[in-house]
Amino acid sequence: MNFKEIIYETEGHMAIITLNRPKRMNTLTKMLEGELYEAMRAADLDENVRAIILTGQGRAFCAGMDMDELEVLPPDDISAREWMRPYDMNRRADYQTRYSYFPGLTKPVISAINGAAAGLGLIFALYSDFRIASSNAAFATAFVKRGLVAEHGIAFILPRVVGHANAIDMLLTSRKIKADEAREINLVHRLVAPDALMDEARALANCLSQEVSPRSVRVMKRQIWEVPFQSLGEAITRANEEMFLSIQSEDFTEGVAHFQEKRPPQFTGR
Structure with missing residues (x-):
């Protein structure tokens, strides 16, 4: 560029x-x-x-x-x-x-x-x-x-x-x-x-970039910036939907694995 x-x-x-x-x-x-x-x-x-x-x-x-x-x-x-x-x-x-x-x-x-x-x-x-x-x-x-x-x-x-x-x-x-x-x-x-x-x-x-899940950062950023336009109930509903998706993600699997194995994380952002 x-x-x-x-x-x-x-x-x-x-x-x-x-x-x-x-x-x-x-x-x-x-x-x-x-x-x-x-x-x-x-x-x-x-x-x-x-x-x-x-x-x-x-x-x-x-x-x-x-x-x-x-x-x-x-x-x-x-x-x-x-x-x-x-x-x-x-x-x-x-x-x-x-x-x-x-x-x-x-x-x-x-x-x-x-x-x-x-x-x-x-x-x-x-x-x-x-x-x-x-x-x-x-x-x-x-x-x-x-x-x-x-x-x-x-x-x-x-x-x-x-x-x-x-x-x-x-x-x-x-x-x-x-x-x-x-x-x-x-x-x-x-x-x-x-x-x-x-x-x-x-x-x-x-x-x-390296110590936390890029996927989690991506979703949390959207949650934080959208919440001024939501009620508490809407924010909770949205969080529950995202929770369902997060526990099926590669980053969730890696987040548990690196903690249990006591090693640095290798998140993919997916």
């Missing part, structure tokens, strides 16, 4: 996607947006990949939309035909929109947040399954300072991550949230030194 504004690499069972516009703080262009989607889709379809790491080159994760493009953006861009995709009827439509598609991927997404994450950069982090941040990271919603609104479902996802009070604060003031505060309000899962960020992300990706 030949990309111009991202770097796509694979290591073992992980894919590493790096936003690569460091001189512009990895701000989003139409090209970068399209390449990111194609890279995420490629990683999700690659049977050898079991976890995806998203990070940024240089001092920023993603500082939002490139202002040069935002200045000339037509009002109807958000619904332009080029961004419309056929829906996969096996996944929730909620997680197939232009920016909310990370939860619809079957592989866990780890955002390794190396610096500024603002606007759409924050949204990418919020729709990831894990957020590991460098102590240099900083966060802002940004929209209210541009005369915009709570875009792309952030009014739905942000309160579920940081709570209603913190979400109101972040959205209506757009103040900068530094790394320490981000950890305090559970905006990020882990906070590490800058030079340890990618090692920490790789260690988590390796855990998800």
